[in-house]
Amino acid sequence: MRHSLPLAPQFYVTAPQPCPYLEGRMERKLFTSLQGENAIALNDSLSKQGFRRSQNVLYRPTCAGCNACLSARIRVADFKPSKSQRRAMNKNKYLKRGATSPWATEAQYELFSEYLETRHADGGMADMDVFEFAAMIEETPIRTRVIEYYIPGENGTPRELAATCLTDLLDDGVSMVYSFYKPELTKDSLGTYVILDHIEIARDAGLPYVYLGYWVPGSPKMGYKARFSALEVYQDGQWVEVEDPDDFSPDSHPLENEPIAQQVAKIDLPDMQSTKPDKPLF
Structure with missing residues (x-):
């Protein structure tokens, strides 16, 4: 089914399929293509309205009778790390950060496969082959960087890839499209560290927000996002602060949407x- 505005872009809705976050529910997505000379401006605008990018598509959940998926972002200026987050920063401060253009590598794919096999073996991306992985990294019409974190070798030179994050640059922040890391470093809260480091990246660039993707109340997979201070979610057409995560429920009236x-x-x-001119993240 297609729904369109008087002018481009055109919007479409996916067929219902099982929700990956809440058991027994079905999900649908509202989406539009992201291409052409206006791709940057469109991505900037729709990201502020709860949309996310996947390759050349912008999408937002539009499920019948469910509003659980809430686009989340951190206000950089107001963020204060918790004690556990400070411990994560200290444990991982030995890592070296690098930023590259969106180009897939063999090392990235090996790390990605190891991460999925250990943590998301039953997820929708578990069967992604090297060509699909390359498309996820490289098919982007906007300002995108691959942020890599290395375990240093002798003289501080990169020795082993520990984590990777596909990151978009928006006009008001950085958007963490997808991140993955060595599963054995979970005990060091490496996933948390990557988010904390993106807060520093945004702060250094003078950008006010770090976009985290969707937070889903009631989903254990997404619970970590609610642990960050200065968190906002997009709800009912506006960004609202998350003061108490328990105030948000995955349940809604079937006629609410x-x-x-x-x-x-x-x-x-x-x-x-x-259109807006391109500008580097670093």
């Missing part, structure tokens, strides 16, 4: 006649 056409009509689109 607006029809798809009304949702599309409320999307605020950028001026599609103007």
Whole structure:
């Protein structure tokens, strides 16, 4: 089914499929293509409205009778690390960070496969081959970087890849599209450290937000996102602060969601006649 505004872009809805976060529920996504000279402006605008990027597509959950998926971001200026997060920073401060263009490597794919096999063997990405992985990394029409974290060898030179994050640069922040890391370093809270380091990346670049993707109340897979201070979620057309995660519930009334056409009509689109120049993250 297609729903469109008077001007491009056009929006579509996926067929229902089992929700990967909440058992017994079905998910649908509202999506549009991300391409052409206005891709940067469109990505910037829709990211502020709860959309996420996957390769050349921008999507937002639009499930019947469920509003559990909430786009989350951290306000960099107000963030204060907890004691456990400070411990994570100290445990991983020996790692060396590097940033590259979005180009897939064999080392990245090996790390990605090891991560999925150990932590998400039953997930939708578990069967992704090297070509699909390369597409995930490389098919981007916007400003994207691959942030890599290395275990240093002699003289501080990179020895072994410990973590990788595919990161988009928005006009108001950095968006963590997908990250993965060595499973044996889970005990050192390496996943938390990558988020903490992205807060520093955003702060150094003068950007106000770090976009984390979707937080799903009631899903153990997503619980870690609620542990960060200065967290906001996009709900009912606005960003609201998460003061107490228990105030947010995965349950909603089956008639609560607006029809798809009304949702599309409320999307605020950028001026599609103007584009913004590219600028480096580092």
